[in-house]
Amino acid sequence: MKRFDIVIVGGGFCGFLVAKKLEKLLPEKNIALLELRKEFEYTPSIMKIITDKKYAEKITIPYTTLKRTTVLHEPAQKLHDGKIISNKKTYTYDFAVICSGAHTPCPLKSEQVFVLKSVQDAFKIHDAIQNAKRVVVVGGGLVGVEVAGELCTKKRKHIVLVEPGERLLRRNSEQVSQHFQKYLEQKGCMCVFGERVTQFKNKTVITQSGKNIAADIVIWCAGIGVDTLLRGGACVNDKGCVLVDEYLRVKGLEHVFAGGDITDVPEEKTAQSAEQHAEVIAENILQMNSSNPQLTSHTPHSQGLLISTGDWHAVFVRDSFFFSGIIPALMKRFLEWWVVWKLKH
Numbered sequence: 001m002k003r004f005d006i007v008i009v010g011g012g013f014c015g016f017l018v019a020k021k022l023e024k025l026l027p028e029k030n031i032a033l034l035e036l037r038k039e040f041e042y043t044p045s046i047m048k049i050i051t052d053k054k055y056a057e058k059i060t061i062p063y064t065t066l067k068r069t070t071v072l073h074e075p076a077q078k079l080h081d082g083k084i085i086s087n088k089k090t091y092t093y094d095f096a097v098i099c100s101g102a103h104t105p106c107p108l109k110s111e112q113v114f115v116l117k118s119v120q121d122a123f124k125i126h127d128a129i130q131n132a133k134r135v136v137v138v139g140g141g142l143v144g145v146e147v148a149g150e151l152c153t154k155k156r157k158h159i160v161l162v163e164p165g166e167r168l169l170r171r172n173s174e175q176v177s178q179h180f181q182k183y184l185e186q187k188g189c190m191c192v193f194g195e196r197v198t199q200f201k202n203k204t205v206i207t208q209s210g211k212n213i214a215a216d217i218v219i220w221c222a223g224i225g226v227d228t229l230l231r232g233g234a235c236v237n238d239k240g241c242v243l244v245d246e247y248l249r250v251k252g253l254e255h256v257f258a259g260g261d262i263t264d265v266p267e268e269k270t271a272q273s274a275e276q277h278a279e280v281i282a283e284n285i286l287q288m289n290s291s292n293p294q295l296t297s298h299t300p301h302s303q304g305l306l307i308s309t310g311d312w313h314a315v316f317v318r319d320s321f322f323f324s325g326i327i328p329a330l331m332k333r334f335l336e337w338w339v340v341w342k343l344k345h
């Protein structure tokens with residue numbers, strides 16, 4: 001058994017930032033980060049790796065940039081009785097932060113079916129796409145639209161995007177949906193609506209209604225699943241999301257915080273929300289180490305989202321307001337550069 005003052009599980013947007021902030025706010029504390037990957041990955045740009053493997057160098061940051069945090073490349077398996085249990089050891093803590101993110105649950109089992117969640121996933125898609133002529137992208141949400149956009153603006157492939165709903169980007173306005181549909185169709189991507197993909201066999205995607213779509217590979221970009229260390233406990237909802245209070249403390253566990261995609265906070269699951277959670281969690285751990293803690297509450301607020309389809313076209317969306325073209329595309333590039341730079345220094 002090993003003891004740390006603070007144990008963070010997951011070094012993605014939320015966990016990496018919490019570690020960075022706590023190194024500054026509480027320099028005397030002994031911090032551990034449990035993370036499976038070797039490097040931090042700037043996920044909003046990983047679709048670019050599908051067409052350009054070298055892009056990975058721009059958007060990954062080694063965990064060695066954390067100067068006073070002990071980074072342990074071990075999967076945390078359980079949080080139990082004030083302890084975090086990994087596949088190797090048990091850790092005790094004064095404070096724990098759970099931010100192990102979400103995954104994309106894919107019901108199709110085939111070597112030609114891919115999900116896109118990490119740089120490694122993007123490398124696999126990059127290799128598979130070389131010999132593929134027909135690609136089906138499943139899901140017309142943020143990831144599906146960006147993947148389809150990346151492919152149809154840069155690769156000469158037959159791309160079909162299949163969405164079970166009636167329009168793309170359902171959580172945004174109809175104008176935004178129409179804008180992306182028109183853009184993708186102009187670039188040669190076929191959009192199929194109202195069809196739920198259920199099978200993939202003999203190079204054919206089959207939908208619930210029986211429609212067949214030819215495909216050499218499938219990129220599954222639909223749904224969100226949470227692997228929580230607290231599953232089955234009192235602190236998760238029926239989807240497995242961790243229930244948190246306004247201060248992002250796990251309900252019923254005063255010294256355990258949770259942030260990012262894993263939480264039940266009713267807001268868009270984005271890097272931006274995860275960053276906001278990290279600010280609140282780091283500040284609250286600082287406060288809880290003081291004699292008169294004044295906790296900060298998290299209020300979901302969106303500063304807008306940049307959705308890109310290829311290098312030179314993106315849309316900035318905030319509530320019902322949006323604008324499109326090269327300016328948001330450049331804004332997205334600048335944001336990527338700025339966040340990566342900030343996290344490296």
Ligand SMILES: Cc1cc2nc3c(=O)[nH]c(=O)nc-3n(C[C@H](O)[C@H](O)[C@H](O)COP(=O)(O)OP(=O)(O)OC[C@H]3O[C@@H](n4cnc5c(N)ncnc54)[C@H](O)[C@@H]3O)c2cc1C
Pocket residue numbers: 009010011012013014015034035036037043044045046047074075076077099100101102116117118142143259260261262269270271272273274306307
């Ligand atoms: C392809 C794609 C495009 C996206 N585009 C955008 C975008 O344009 N804008 C935007 O704002 N958001 C975007 N997002 C969403 C954004 O990436 C997530 O909302 C954000 O990364 C969530 O941060 P997080 O810290 O909760 O989780 P993550 O960043 O997913 O980090 C979780 C970390 O936990 C680690 N982990 C998991 N389980 C364990 C375990 N048991 N033990 C130890 N470590 C573990 C993982 O390896 C991972 O590093 C995109 C997501 C994807 C997949």
